[in-house]
Amino acid sequence: MPPRTTSPASVGARLIAVLDAFTERAPALTLSELSRRTELPLTSTHRLVGELVAGGLLERGADGRYRIGLRLWEIASLAPRGVGLRESALPFLEDLYEATHQHVQLAVLEGREVLYLERISGRDAVSIISRVGGRLAPHATGVGVVLLAHAPVEVQEAILAGPLRRFTPKTVTRSSELRRILADVRRDGYAITDGTVETVALSVAAPVRGPADTVVAAISVVVPAASAQPREIVPAVVAAARGISRVLGAPSARDLGRTVRRETHRRDLAF
Amino acid sequence: MPPRTTSPASVGARLIAVLDAFTERAPALTLSELSRRTELPLTSTHRLVGELVAGGLLERGADGRYRIGLRLWEIASLAPRGVGLRESALPFLEDLYEATHQHVQLAVLEGREVLYLERISGRDAVSIISRVGGRLAPHATGVGVVLLAHAPVEVQEAILAGPLRRFTPKTVTRSSELRRILADVRRDGYAITDGTVETVALSVAAPVRGPADTVVAAISVVVPAASAQPREIVPAVVAAARGISRVLGAPSARDLGRTVRRETHRRDLAF
DNA sequence: CGCCGGTTTCCGTTGAACGGAAGGATTGGC
DNA sequence: GCCAATCCTTCCGTTCAACGGAAACCGGCG
Numbered sequence: 001m002p003p004r005t006t007s008p009a010s011v012g013a014r015l016i017a018v019l020d021a022f023t024e025r026a027p028a029l030t031l032s033e034l035s036r037r038t039e040l041p042l043t044s045t046h047r048l049v050g051e052l053v054a055g056g057l058l059e060r061g062a063d064g065r066y067r068i069g070l071r072l073w074e075i076a077s078l079a080p081r082g083v084g085l086r087e088s089a090l091p092f093l094e095d096l097y098e099a100t101h102q103h104v105q106l107a108v109l110e111g112r113e114v115l116y117l118e119r120i121s122g123r124d125a126v127s128i129i130s131r132v133g134g135r136l137a138p139h140a141t142g143v144g145v146v147l148l149a150h151a152p153v154e155v156q157e158a159i160l161a162g163p164l165r166r167f168t169p170k171t172v173t174r175s176s177e178l179r180r181i182l183a184d185v186r187r188d189g190y191a192i193t194d195g196t197v198e199t200v201a202l203s204v205a206a207p208v209r210g211p212a213d214t215v216v217a218a219i220s221v222v223v224p225a226a227s228a229q230p231r232e233i234v235p236a237v238v239a240a241a242r243g244i245s246r247v248l249g250a251p252s253a254r255d256l257g258r259t260v261r262r263e264t265h266r267r268d269l270a271f
Numbered sequence: 272m273p274p275r276t277t278s279p280a281s282v283g284a285r286l287i288a289v290l291d292a293f294t295e296r297a298p299a300l301t302l303s304e305l306s307r308r309t310e311l312p313l314t315s316t317h318r319l320v321g322e323l324v325a326g327g328l329l330e331r332g333a334d335g336r337y338r339i340g341l342r343l344w345e346i347a348s349l350a351p352r353g354v355g356l357r358e359s360a361l362p363f364l365e366d367l368y369e370a371t372h373q374h375v376q377l378a379v380l381e382g383r384e385v386l387y388l389e390r391i392s393g394r395d396a397v398s399i400i401s402r403v404g405g406r407l408a409p410h411a412t413g414v415g416v417v418l419l420a421h422a423p424v425e426v427q428e429a430i431l432a433g434p435l436r437r438f439t440p441k442t443v444t445r446s447s448e449l450r451r452i453l454a455d456v457r458r459d460g461y462a463i464t465d466g467t468v469e470t471v472a473l474s475v476a477a478p479v480r481g482p483a484d485t486v487v488a489a490i491s492v493v494v495p496a497a498s499a500q501p502r503e504i505v506p507a508v509v510a511a512a513r514g515i516s517r518v519l520g521a522p523s524a525r526d527l528g529r530t531v532r533r534e535t536h537r538r539d540l541a542f
Numbered sequence: 543c544g545c546c547g548g549t550t551t552c553c554g555t556t557g558a559a560c561g562g563a564a565g566g567a568t569t570g571g572c
Numbered sequence: 573g574c575c576a577a578t579c580c581t582t583c584c585g586t587t588c589a590a591c592g593g594a595a596a597c598c599g600g601c602g
Contacts (some may be wrong), residue, residue, distance in 0.1 A: 011282045011559080011590075012322030019346050027349045032548055043592050046550070051283030059352075064549085068350040070381050075290050076347035077404025078298045079339040081330075087403070091394050098369060110341050123362050132358070133348025282559070282590075303579055314561050317581070335580085 103222040142203025143218040150215035206241035209250035374493040413474025414489040421486035477512035480521035
């Protein structure tokens, strides 16, 4: 019997391919959908999926579809750059939210994209496309330019080189202009982007620093573009960012005569 | 050469074992620590970990230790019972938080334990041991008894049969008593547990229902046990729970003359 | 009933996973 | 400075678990 036909990657890579098949718009898939998406033989998919279900990483619903399992979520909650950071930041984000009642966001740079870790949304805030666990292009978003401004040069150059996607007429798509903006952000310590992702939304963002004083995350408040004075909330955003940095142990944010907040028990974070 | 010595589980199971090795108190591990914890040969661990890193599920820090990767966190954010639920619930939890400034929690039943999906904590709220992504025994916690009261009978009986761990002098450890409490919770539609996990904390909890009207989650507010009138916040907690149920599409929670909140775009949740 | 899409079971083949051995790289003790 | 201990990585021959085609199974539907 002529056995081998296709037989690609390592077993681990295949398992990961299965997990990767799930997306925001396809969070529940049948076996054959999975097989098609991963381009793996049906039989193999069947076996792989079986293992994942056994391990709890995948769950099978009453409808026969597979979904990402809670066990996976649970393991993920141990990701230091994910939940650890989130935990430290949340109280400050709460404060910002109570003060503004607009979207408050926390994001990091992952690869060449912005990954949103947390968002607190007012019920009546402008609608925006970012999503917790979602990604967006750095050049267009408030948190993006802040993160990019402090990213390793390789990353900066890579993004400046590549094409800059246009989201709205106001999106910055010329690399020279972006370069200038990044310099401004470094100088000012915050960024204001107006309508670069969605015309109706304006973002005020500031950097969060880790123990080595490097920028590990960024926070932002997104307000309606029409709103009165965005500059008014800059101090609040910057202060919150600094507060988070202090909790994370950033030297540059250490007690500068401000009220010392309750000491949160830090673990082995090591950003 | 006599090759095989030990050689246990399937490759998938091994990969999962590696992920499982990470815990709350050990979120960063060296290769050999992983090897020991998983009881896998060092060489094998090395290879497995390599695959996981390649897939982004694990990250390797500057210190050489491995950590759960952001990519994993990202995939996990697609878990319907995790983030989906959280997303729907968050605005209501915010409301509760603003009203009380105490701990506000969201939890589900996973296996025989309570899994905490979300927590918003006031800076000065009582200290409690639950953690987002953490587990606790159902019989002792506020959300736990609510979830248990509406759990499948098998689960109820399993827990009633097993030993009920004592956390404080007030913890309910007699199954007959627990049985009675569960009945009360079903009758009343909410639960108040006083000092059963930590003597200083009192919890007010209520059930959240899904599209099939089954209880899919529970929320609670944890206040100092010394605080004045816990009963006063019962209506708020119950109302929030009902609000979340409505967003999830629970028939029993459909518009009962209350203000209809902004329609949130539901996806393919299928609890 | 016969067709169709999806799912599961079976099983013979073989190449990818396996782990022991050995070699580097670091750290620390004396 | 040397030796010992610990951790990490590379190499490679053996073999067994992963692999996927074939075929049965299972509703739904016309």
